[in-house]
Amino acid sequence: MKTSGKPKSLKQLNTRVVLDLVRARGAISISEISESIHLSKTTVKKVLDMLAAAGIVLSAGKGESTDEGGKKPELYRFNVKYGYSISLHVTPEDLIAVTTDLRGDITYYHKAKLEGDSCLERIIAALVETIRSFLAMKAATGEKLIGLAVVLPGLVDSAKGVSIYSPHFPNWGRDVPFIELLRAGLGAGWNAPIFVDNANRYQAVAEREKGIAAGRMNFVVIDALNEGLGAGMVLGGELIQGAQSISGEIGHMTLDPYDGFPCICGHKGCFEAMASARRILVLAREAAARFPDSLLAPALADASVRLDDVCIAAAQGDPLSLYLIDDVARWFLIGIANIIMVNDPELIVIQGAYVKAGSCFRDKLSEGIRHIGLPDVEKKIHIEYSRLGEERGVLGAAALMISDFFSQNLFA
Ligand SMILES: [Zn+2]
Numbered sequence: 001m002k003t004s005g006k007p008k009s010l011k012q013l014n015t016r017v018v019l020d021l022v023r024a025r026g027a028i029s030i031s032e033i034s035e036s037i038h039l040s041k042t043t044v045k046k047v048l049d050m051l052a053a054a055g056i057v058l059s060a061g062k063g064e065s066t067d068e069g070g071k072k073p074e075l076y077r078f079n080v081k082y083g084y085s086i087s088l089h090v091t092p093e094d095l096i097a098v099t100t101d102l103r104g105d106i107t108y109y110h111k112a113k114l115e116g117d118s119c120l121e122r123i124i125a126a127l128v129e130t131i132r133s134f135l136a137m138k139a140a141t142g143e144k145l146i147g148l149a150v151v152l153p154g155l156v157d158s159a160k161g162v163s164i165y166s167p168h169f170p171n172w173g174r175d176v177p178f179i180e181l182l183r184a185g186l187g188a189g190w191n192a193p194i195f196v197d198n199a200n201r202y203q204a205v206a207e208r209e210k211g212i213a214a215g216r217m218n219f220v221v222i223d224a225l226n227e228g229l230g231a232g233m234v235l236g237g238e239l240i241q242g243a244q245s246i247s248g249e250i251g252h253m254t255l256d257p258y259d260g261f262p263c264i265c266g267h268k269g270c271f272e273a274m275a276s277a278r279r280i281l282v283l284a285r286e287a288a289a290r291f292p293d294s295l296l297a298p299a300l301a302d303a304s305v306r307l308d309d310v311c312i313a314a315a316q317g318d319p320l321s322l323y324l325i326d327d328v329a330r331w332f333l334i335g336i337a338n339i340i341m342v343n344d345p346e347l348i349v350i351q352g353a354y355v356k357a358g359s360c361f362r363d364k365l366s367e368g369i370r371h372i373g374l375p376d377v378e379k380k381i382h383i384e385y386s387r388l389g390e391e392r393g394v395l396g397a398a399a400l401m402i403s404d405f406f407s408q409n410l411f412a
Pocket of ligand 1: 266
């Protein structure tokens with residue numbers, strides 16, 4: 001079945017074009033396909049018969065007749081359950097694991113806390129256990145596993161399958177051959193492709209495939225966690241990796257090298273340190289006496305304030321939270337200005353905690369970018385909040401896997 005890469009014959013090319021159309025549409029008839037891609041009905045019928053025999057295309061009953069008393073046309077549709085993908089996202093705190101169908105829609109979702117210390121062996125073992133449980137769950141369905149992807153924090157060389165360095169998991173060490181270790185854990189007999197990449201890159205793909213960046217060629221997706229901020233960039237339609245996979249590590253872009261807040265990377269004033277929950281907690285404590293009635297007061301008293309709490313309270317108009325969000329927005333603006341001057345995107349998507357702050361944060365950014373860097377030049381850049389939740393990493397990973405599967409398999 002797997003005939004690698006580019007179509008080598010007219011038959012393979014026709015098959016690719018017909019399948020792409022059937023995948024993109026709902027139920028479709030031979031005539032509609034023939035008109036759309038300028039192939040004869042006989043050729044389209046032959047290709048559909050072959051795809052139906054392979055199981056990737058299914059009969060979808062009869063459509064409406066176009067002329068009075070005419071024969072009702074046979075309809076065909078893409079079999080989204082021909083195969084499935086497995087994607088696993090290792091976040092600094094949790095493991096999010098899903099299966100998807102071949103449209104990249106989640107069919108099963110599982111989330112678990114990463115137990116105990118975050119040593120590499122335990123995380124690999126947790127991944128292997130989850131993958132095995134998914135395989136067992138799918139065993140009786142007849143669906144083929146098309147691939148497995150792991151979404152990781154930190155620097156990842158996706159081509160080599162290596163975790164270069166993860167500030168969240170410094171105990172992993174450097175240049176961890178992640179795919180090799182996972183493959184060894186899965187044992188002999190594993191034959192589906194395995195992919196790995198950095199969360200921000202996968203999350204940018206998710207915005208293009210399932211989110212707010214649909215159809216965009218130049219956009220930057222910024223995700224901010226309690227501790228950790230990074231970006232995935234699509235420029236000229238291409239997902240940017242960079243020479244050493246550092247591209248998108250905007251969290252460690254220096255905003256205030258002299259007086260800035262200490263970063264987990266060892267430097268001062270990095271973007272992610274200035275927007276981190278740790279710094280906001282310090283600011284909140286310093287300012288707390290001026291806002292005794294703040295919604296944050298109880299959480300501040302027992303030091304349990306999280307970034308989410310501050311953002312939610314700001315959206316409710318809490319004065320202390322608004323003061324904190326205002327401070328963070330100023331640093332965000334400097335970071336975004338630098339990104340805009342280097343990459344010139346048409347859209348910046350904000351994911352993560354700050355989405356919960358609502359319009360008070362986004363409006364400050366949208367207004368602010370008009371005045372920063374080349375103030376006389378009109379900047380036609382939209383700043384939007386992501387509508388995707390914590391599934392954004394696995395959605396992007398699944399989308400890339402599915403795209404790879406259909407670029408590798410010609411079914412002819
Ligand atoms: Zn840093």
